[in-house]
Amino acid sequence: MKKMAATYKGGVHPYDGKELSMDKPIKDLLPKGELVFPLMQHLGKPATPIVSKGDYILKGQKIGQADGVISANVISSVSGTVKAVEPRLTASGFEVLSVVIENDNEYKTVEGFGEKRDPSKLTKDEIRNIIKESGIVGLGGASFPTHIKLTPKDDNKIDYFIVNATECEPYLTNDYRLIIEEAEKVIGGLKIILSLFPNAKGIIAIEDNKPEAIKLLRKLTESESNIKVHALETKYPQGGERQVIYSTTGRKMNSSLLPADIGCLVNNVSTVVAIYMAVAESTPLLTRVTTVTGDAISEPQNFRVLNGTSMQEVIDAAGGFVTEPEKIICGGPMMGYAIYNLDVPVSKYTSGLLCLTTDENAYWEQTSCIHCGRCVDVCPANLVPQQMYKYSSRFDEEGFKKIDGLECIECGCCSYICPAKIRLTQSFRETKRSIQRYKSVNR
Amino acid sequence: MKDLYNVSASPHTFDYESTTSIMRDVIIALIPASVFGIYNFGLKALLMILTCIVACILTEYLYQKGMKLPLTTGDLSAVVTGLLLGLNMPVGAPLWMGAVGSIFAILVVKMLFGGIGQNFMNPALGGRVFLVISFGKIMADFTVPNLGISSPAITDYIAHGALAVDGITGATPLTSLKAGGSVDILNMFLGNTGGTIGETSAFALLIGGVYLLIRKVINWRIPVAYLLSFLAFMAIFGGKGFDVNFLGAHLFGGGLMIGAWFMATDYTTSPISSTGRLLYGLMLGIMTGVFRVFGNTAEGVSFAIIFCNLFVPLIDKYVRPRSFGKGVEAYE
Incomplete structure (x- = not known):
């Protein structure tokens, strides 16, 4: 009998748009103009610039030094001269201190760049240090520095390492292409990570709408007793950290815990490949596989882009626009950021550039709640968004906390499904930030 | 650009x-x-x-x-x-x-x-x-004038309705049931009986109910919990025990079908959580039973739904799903 995949309650099925780009092989894209490296491409404190105007930089050279406990290095993806160290606009909508490099198009690398290494000859500390030095952060969206995640209190207490290959965001196909084209690197990266945790089993979690990738991964892991490929039900947000842990291991967690507290670690599949490249091939995090797609793009496809490349160049490489887009989203439609200007650099978290002719957000007007309960049905955190909204719209933070509002994972399902088009997620996000800010001020 | x-x-x-x-x-x-x-x-x-x-x-x-x-x-x-x-x-x-x-x-x-x-x-x-x-x-007057038309044309049905043309008296089945008369369950299911305009045909209402279920406009919990708890109540307190004729008449009679599928499921006045909906359906079944068995008006379903509507805010407040991972602590 076929074992039914476990899954969490709730979730939605938005139009997935993956057919636009899922069969397009990853194309390398070389930048034409200057490259911009924001020093804040991760969760935590910004990195400190360690170069100044006029310096000559090599490909693979560190230009931003991680500052503080939670921070990540920034590495140059080209060789050239530092043009400026100044605030530049990023996809977040804010200006961030950035290193601007004039590309000399020679791609001269630092010493030892790209050299093969045998990971089994490295100690755990060496591996973790390589990951840290390579500037690797979570590439699924949250951009949490990976070396911190891979350094839990006790290595022995990690039971599962989960490779998040679900790619549940609609439209994005960058992870899928990476698996199809570089599956050995996924397995290789996973093996490197498993060598850090003596009791851990490896799980590759993937949604069942990618049968070819599942077949390929299963074939490659046939002889690996310690690695399992889990095909999960296709529904958003299957790749949410708490959801993917539950679906693959049956373990539940809440906002007061870290995955490591329940013996699990989760990393995106792109992150795992980045770890492989850094450890086994001495290549720090320089590139980003990104899906350029949407109905406004003339040739939707997947690119391997050097970090720092202007988004305008990426759009041009995809043939530009067929129709003038109303909205451009960095990431997917459910959790991505809308950007108002294309003069921003591709950075570690740019999983996709989604260009849409119609901005649905502008189309739908908000009306009164009719108490239909759809938000409750789809909430993967088992909350009652309708009640949370009552509290958040009257700034009642105590009431919001009392009904577990802080457990909201901001996945967007409630806003998506609401027939009255109430922007629930946005309201919860604001209330959560307000509560967290208050907490940090009064600490 | x-x-x-x-x-x-x-x-x-x-x-x-x-x-x-x-x-x-x-x-x-x-x-x-x-x-x-x-x-x-x-x-x-x-x-x-x-x-x-x-x-x-x-x-x-x-x-x-x-x-x-x-x-x-x-x-x-x-x-x-x-x-x-x-x-x-x-x-x-x-x-x-x-x-x-x-x-x-x-x-x-x-x-x-x-x-x-x-x-x-x-x-x-x-x-x-x-x-x-x-x-x-x-x-409460459901009588239909008996026109006694011997060979009705389609226009007669449109102008006067099947009941008046065929000469079926308009008394509702539940009234005659209460008065000790017998009823025809099949006719009640199809709707060839007296009553308000839209409540008589359980069959037509069920088609609508199933459509709403398929379109996911409503959820099964309220109507199913309502109908089952009502039947259970009538079997126990109805005085006729498990009498199929009696239970069937109550199931298809009066406003129960239109109430269960179209009134009780009204979003604004029903609970928002799954458990709350089951509880609400249960309350509705019991209250409808109480009004029908012990009440002296023909308004069992209407009163039951309006009465239970008042409890919805309370149900919403106290019956909430358990949030994901609540109470989970770090593994040792």
């Missing part, structure tokens, strides 16, 4: 269902019952339904115009209220009475409490109960 693209918080995509599309589905689901009601009771039934719909839309429109509020008549919820109220009127009632009930339903029950989503009881039922209390005799 544009200088500025639209920005907004995520998500950037939305389901195509809206309040209007949901209301449209409810209207579609009520079409079988409406058509059958018109067939059963004739042209007058159609006029009554139209009167109620027009009165509801006009009341909402004029109120919002007068109060300088944004117009919401386009969301079709007033049409649903009017249609439901029309289906809940006896065909013998004068048309102005339907209009009065509609005005009460929209003005007092819905608009004065803040419009769509804010009413504490189902507007259509509120309107009906208002009429029952104000004009008890007319609202």
